Amino acid sequence: MNIPKSSFPRVVIIGGGFAGVALAKKLSKKELQVVLLDKHNYHNFQPLLYQVSTGGLEPDSIAYPIRKILKDFPNFYFRLADVSEIDTEKCKVISNIGSLKFDYLVVASGSKTNFFGNKSIEDNSMEMKTIPQSLNLRSLILENFEDALLTSNLHERNALMNFVIVGAGPTGVELAGALAEIKKGILPKDYPDLDTRTVQINLVQSGDRILKEMSEKASKKAEDFLEDLGVHVWKNVRVTGYDGNVVTTNSDLTFEAETVIWAAGVKGAAINGIDGEELLSKSNRIQVNEFNQVKGFNNIFAIGDVAQMTTDQTPYGHPMMAQPAIQQGKHLGDNLLRLIENKPLKPFKYKDKGSMATVGRNKAVVDLPKFKFQGVFAWFVWMFVHLFFLIGFRNRLVVFINWVYNYVRFDREARLIIRPYKNKFKP
């Protein structure tokens, strides 16, 4: 890789997500050469991907060019690279654009969808972890309505208008709510010649409550909100397969559906080379100590979703969400500088700032450490917090305007099939 030599120690960061960017910002203007590698040239605000899928937001307004984040930092280098392996012995990373030596390495490669080895589901269902995936889902949803108009086969039409979302974490809940609002507010106007009352939105959850990481009260209220919107919530049902036509479950329940969105699990996006006992086989996350150091190495770290810091309080590591990632990134920034100055490292302590999910207009649930609330105020808090964490003034303004517009007009104007999804298969 074509990076100039430097007299400063070189820190290589793999991944420009919440963790990687928070770390990079901490290292700006220090006596370090920092190289950030990512498969994409943008940082993407994952919590709002479901709004891209449902036509509420443009993809460009929840993405931010990584080069722009780094532009005022001296000694910073960005490379668009897909890292395939880490050579821990020779201290180098190997990628599609060549290899690069490091003095310090930070793996911040995030997470990917976990299909738990189920090939039929992996092959036939939709994911929503990246912007292209979210755009594919947007196209598929809209193409299905167009196709539903064309068929006089009732069976086929119902399958085209049947949506099954597997997994009732924040992603599944937010997507289900958004689809229900589209069903109610947009479809009857856009498709006057289609009986859109037959659109079914199913949210399937293996556990006995939705939003299981949140409070009982939040779960209960979110479920009420979803039912108000006409979403069918199925609890204690585990999806076992999907052949592209029929979703099977561990009970007699089946769904005939053209669209299945898999939001039932994520796993670490670990990288070859760190695959000894430091890699936890179940979660595919890299085990780190309280300094985010990878077991057995002094100069290799992992932060964010890909890192699992097992403590008494967090037997399965921290939640795979933005907050722990940002906090670990910032914390490691300080620790790296201590390490270089041969000062003792400080252990990471996660500050749980709470969690939240939105179901629809005026409908959200918020759990703060001190108090919990639901409804209109929660919904405003949810919007405010999401706007605050978006990177970039323009993005905030454009997202804000879209939200105001969508709220006032009960609309979502970005219902555009820019790149057809089905046509990939039908030439």
Next chain:
Amino acid sequence: MNIPKSSFPRVVIIGGGFAGVALAKKLSKKELQVVLLDKHNYHNFQPLLYQVSTGGLEPDSIAYPIRKILKDFPNFYFRLADVSEIDTEKCKVISNIGSLKFDYLVVASGSKTNFFGNKSIEDNSMEMKTIPQSLNLRSLILENFEDALLTSNLHERNALMNFVIVGAGPTGVELAGALAEIKKGILPKDYPDLDTRTVQINLVQSGDRILKEMSEKASKKAEDFLEDLGVHVWKNVRVTGYDGNVVTTNSDLTFEAETVIWAAGVKGAAINGIDGEELLSKSNRIQVNEFNQVKGFNNIFAIGDVAQMTTDQTPYGHPMMAQPAIQQGKHLGDNLLRLIENKPLKPFKYKDKGSMATVGRNKAVVDLPKFKFQGVFAWFVWMFVHLFFLIGFRNRLVVFINWVYNYVRFDREARLIIRPYKNKFKP
């Protein structure tokens, strides 16, 4: 095609561009069944595609869902369909989703890029007629800069940073100006480790002036503006081939370039079935009379880019631009109603409202019928007119905010490679 029977006469419109949409609006609330067919589910504002390619605007804000345009019109049907043939004898259109009988047919299928039969150019150069094509170009431009960083081969690096735009109509001029502004304002910050002064922007024109449809003064001033921005303008040079590496011309001049944008010609997007003497072989446009009626038919019409109305004033038809398309759409709307009521048709008369092109910030040229002006004021007029013709309040607002932001910050934030272009070839 699954369209309900109706006692009203059926008008089928092929194409939801400027002409088709203007016509559809005229026919709303009349005693007609109107079926609009388009390959895309959105209307796209072509004059701003170059800003999508250069990261200044989101694609979603220059597109508008066709269903939303039609939503308050009774007896209107939209179908996402690719029409392959017109059966003029049996009065039906044949498409990928089946066939449909019509009482009246309006072909408003627009235009496509004209490579004048040059296969090497067609295979290797980029087009900018649709949103996906514009996004491909955006990706390619950005990928080229990323690749330029990786190579130490000076030859290869120069080719990656050499842009050749063929054709100096409004599209070519506007794109060249936008690229020049990126070179000046964004590249040095984004790529501090690349000598971006070596970026070359070449605008090649076979005629002896740029913007040849505009006044001599506009041409001259636009050329000055481009030269101020560092664009190389080549006049009286005809590009003869491009093998993916080297652009050849009718002179000794050649360019080694990875990116060639072909903006040197368009032709009508005529449809099989109307291919007798009514189809003009050179322009691939359908010959129509002064009522936009296709030669030899009473109930088949063509409007917009695909129609060529040859008169003494317009020996090559009207310019293939938004204005004639909109005017013909509106005019035909009135004429169709006259035809149905057995009233005499009124001939179409084009009102030339003038033309304009922008080169960069504070740099535009405007030719109005009564007076011509260039510079800052022209630039404001250009922006105002383009905002005015955009469909939809949200789109106008989002575009306006992006323009203000880009102007104040000398920035273009949508420099995102959402779907890599080169990766299509390199798996």
